[in-house]
Each structure stands twice: as C-alpha cells, then as structure tokens.
Amino acid sequence: MASNGANQPLLSGFVDSTSQTNNKDAPKRRRLRRCRSAPQTDVAALDINEKDSTHLSESLFGKPRPNFKRVLVYLAAYLGGGSLSFYAVNSQIEGLKTNEILDSIYFCIVTMTTVGYGDLVPNSVVSKLLSCAFVFTGMGLVGLFLSKAADYLVDKQEILLVKALHRYQKVGPTDILKEIETNKVRYKCIIMLVLELVLILVGTIFLVVVEKMSFVDAFYCVCSTITTLGYGDKSFSTTGGRAFGVVWISSSTMTLAQFYLYVAEFNTEKRQKALVNWVLTRKTTHVDLEAADIDEDGVVSAAEFIIYKLKEMGKISQEDIALVMEEFQDLDFDQSGTLSPSDLFLAQDSQTKS
Numbered sequence: 001m002a003s004n005g006a007n008q009p010l011l012s013g014f015v016d017s018t019s020q021t022n023n024k025d026a027p028k029r030r031r032l033r034r035c036r037s038a039p040q041t042d043v044a045a046l047d048i049n050e051k052d053s054t055h056l057s058e059s060l061f062g063k064p065r066p067n068f069k070r071v072l073v074y075l076a077a078y079l080g081g082g083s084l085s086f087y088a089v090n091s092q093i094e095g096l097k098t099n100e101i102l103d104s105i106y107f108c109i110v111t112m113t114t115v116g117y118g119d120l121v122p123n124s125v126v127s128k129l130l131s132c133a134f135v136f137t138g139m140g141l142v143g144l145f146l147s148k149a150a151d152y153l154v155d156k157q158e159i160l161l162v163k164a165l166h167r168y169q170k171v172g173p174t175d176i177l178k179e180i181e182t183n184k185v186r187y188k189c190i191i192m193l194v195l196e197l198v199l200i201l202v203g204t205i206f207l208v209v210v211e212k213m214s215f216v217d218a219f220y221c222v223c224s225t226i227t228t229l230g231y232g233d234k235s236f237s238t239t240g241g242r243a244f245g246v247v248w249i250s251s252s253t254m255t256l257a258q259f260y261l262y263v264a265e266f267n268t269e270k271r272q273k274a275l276v277n278w279v280l281t282r283k284t285t286h287v288d289l290e291a292a293d294i295d296e297d298g299v300v301s302a303a304e305f306i307i308y309k310l311k312e313m314g315k316i317s318q319e320d321i322a323l324v325m326e327e328f329q330d331l332d333f334d335q336s337g338t339l340s341p342s343d344l345f346l347a348q349d350s351q352t353k354s
Contacts, residue, residue, distance in 0.1 A: 078141050082108035082134050092124035098239040106242040112138030113253040115225055118232030142254060185266045192259040199252040200226065206248070211241050226252040272314065279312045294321075 086093065087104035096119045097103050107120045111134050122128045200222055207218035213234065221234035236245040292300045292308035300308075310316045331339055333346040 074141060078112070078134075078137065079105065079108055082112070082138070085130050085134070086127075089122075089124065089127045089130065092122065092127040093120055094123045095120040096237055098237075098242055102239060102242050102246075105246050106236070108134065108138075109246050109249050110230075111135050112142060113249055114139060114228045115230040115249060115253065116228075116232070117230050117235035119235045119237065142257075185262060185269050188262040189259065189266050192255055192262055196226070196252070196255045196259055199248065199255060203248055203252060206241075206244055207236075210244070211236065211238060222252075225249060226256045228253055276313045279309060294325075 083101075083105045086107050087100060090100050090104060093103075093107065103120060110117060110120070111131055114135065122131045200219075203222040203225070204215070204218045207213045207221055208215055211218070213221065217234055223229075224231050224234070236242045288308070289300050292304050294304050294307065307316070307321060311318065311321070328339070331343055331347045333343045333350070336343075
C-alpha cells in the first residue's frame with residue numbers, strides 16, 4: 001500500500017466502471033463497487049428486473065432445504081420411537097385415558113414440549129426412565145427444529161408480508177428484496193406474532209367447542225400450554241381434543257419460543273445498528289488515522305479505512321484481520337504486496353510440492 005499512488009491498494013479492483021460521469025470538468029474520485037467475482041449472497045442480486053420476479057418466487061417458494069428435511073426426519077423418528085415406547089408401557093402410565101395409540105402420541109408430545117399437564121403420568125421404573133430420556137432428547141430436538149422450521153416458514157412469508165404492507169404502492173422485485181434485507185428480523189417477529197395469535201385463537205375456540213370449557217378456562221388452558229406452564233387442572237381430555245392437541249401443542253409452544261428468540265435478535269440488531277450509526281457519524285480524528293494505518297506507511301488507503309471502520313462496528317475482529325493477512329502473505333509469492341494470477345499459481349504449486 002504505497003503512498004505515492006503508483007501501487008494499487010487492496011480494493012483497487014472495486015473501482016466502478018459504470019459510474020463514470022460524462023462531465024469532463026468534474027473531479028475524478030474513486031468509487032467502490034461489488035467485486036464481480038465475489039460469491040453471491042442467499043438473496044438474489046438487487047438488480048432484478050420485473051421479468052425475474054417469477055424466478056425469485058420459485059426460489060423462495062420452492063422445495064424445503066435439505067437440512068430442514070433432515071430435521072423433519074429426526075422429528076419423525078423421535079415421535080415414532082417415543083410413541084411406540086410409551087405405547088409399549090401404556091399400562092404403566094396412569095391418568096385419564098382415551099385411545100391407547102393416541103394417548104401414546106399425546107404423551108410423547110406433552111413430554112417433548114415440557115408442558116406436562118399431569119393428566120397422564122408414568123407410574124413405574126421403566127416408564128419413568130423412558131420419560132426422563134425422552135424429555136431431554138425432546139428438548140434438544142425442539143431447539144433444533146425451532147430454528148429450521150421458523151426460518152423456513154418466515155422465508156416463505158416475507159415477500160407476501162412486504163407486499164401486504166405496501167399494497168397501495170408500486171413495489172418491484174428490487175424494492176422487495178431491499179425491504180426484506182433491511183427489516184428481515186422485524187418481519188420475522190411480526191410473522192411469528194401473527195401466527196401465535198392465530199394459534200391462540202384457534203386453540204381457545206376448539207377448547208370451548210369440543211372440550212366444553214368456558215371461554216376464560218379455555219384461554220387459561222391455552223396460555224398455560226403455550227408457555228409450557230402446564231398446571232394440569234385444565235387439559236385435553238377427549239379423543240378429538242388429544243388428536244387436535246398433538247398438532248396444536250407442538251406448533252404453539254414452538255412458535256412462542258421462536259417469537260421470543262426473534263425479539264431478542266431484533267433488540268440485538270437495533271443495538272448493532274445504533275453502533276454502526278455512531279461509527280459512521282462521529283468525526284474522524286488523527287488517532288483514528290493512526291489506528292487505521294495497518295502497514296504504518298503514514299497514509300490510510302481505502303482498504304485500511306474500510307477495515308478500521310468494520311472493526312469499530314464490531315463486524316470483524318483483530319483476529320479475523322490477522323488470519324486474512326496471514327493468508328494474503330502466504331499467497332503473495334513474490335512479496336510485492338499485491339496478488340496476481342502468477343502469485344496464486346506459484347504459491348499453490350509450492351504448497352503442492354511441499
């Protein structure tokens with residue numbers, strides 16, 4: 001990073017060729033752009049036009065991701081194994097029973113979500129040990145399933161939410177992507193909150209209609225269930241109720257937990273944005289320039305300034321910089337301070353021979 005300008009800085013490849021002005025008298029300034037060889041992010045590039053909206057929709061509303069499929073397999077294996085195990089010891093579980101198979105699945109769900117109404121309880125050494133084993137594995141699986149399922153659901157609904165919020169405005173694919181990236185965590189919170197409110201309403205109505213509870217008792221049972229409080233004085237006691245509870249209990253408890261997780265993430269993001277805003281708005285001092293001068297040549301290049309600002313924002317750490325610089329030095333075969341195709345070839349060839 002020489003100070004005479006003859007040598008290009010590390011970010012010299014980021015000069016924007018498309019931002020040249022036709023005004024010859026205008027002062028020439030470097031402009032930064034994305035490197036064309038940089039890997040793409042999960043969201044499509046922001047230069048999407050209208051004809052690409054179909055492709056965008058297909059990519060966001062396509063098939064489940066492989067890791068989500070794997071989690072579903074784990075969940076199915078857990079519920080299958082747990083239900084069979086509890087069915088085998090059904091006679092050693094006491095309480096209010098309806099159907100043996102349904103009770104086994106219901107007891108497995110209540111154990112996995114840690115609701116524990118107390119309407120069905122283990123009453124032998126074997127059943128108690130099974131309950132202990134499945135409650136620990138269930139809690140771990142719930143945590144794994146939460147993040148995958150919620151992220152998958154939110155990804156499916158983000159575009160619809162943005163369009164709904166801007167229904168009276170003309171919003172193109174580019175604007176949608178920008179909006180999603182800017183307020184992604186906020187939309188996660190909104191989607192999960194709306195979903196949880198719907199589940200609360202559905203659960204309350206079901207308990208009133210099917211379980212014949214009063215509205216207050218139904219709402220009380222719903223709240224004690226989704227918070228996994230599970231006093232046990234009110235629970236699903238009919239065959240239809242437990243069939244409904246198998247799906248509703250797992251989905252409502254997981255949705256609430258994920259909502260609180262997104263709220264915490266949203267608060268963290270707000271603090272991070274406040275820090276970024278402070279870093280970008282405060283005045284740069286001579287002390288900052290000295291700290292940003294990585295190669296200690298007396299001047300700060302664009303690359304050094306960007307790295308320093310990213311450090312202040314908490315985006316990267318000194319350890320990250322040291323690791324990247326170590327890789328750069330390994331690839332800089334001729335020790336010129338710049339990388340070229342010949343450097344890469346010689347460095348990689350040397351590594352192969354050694």
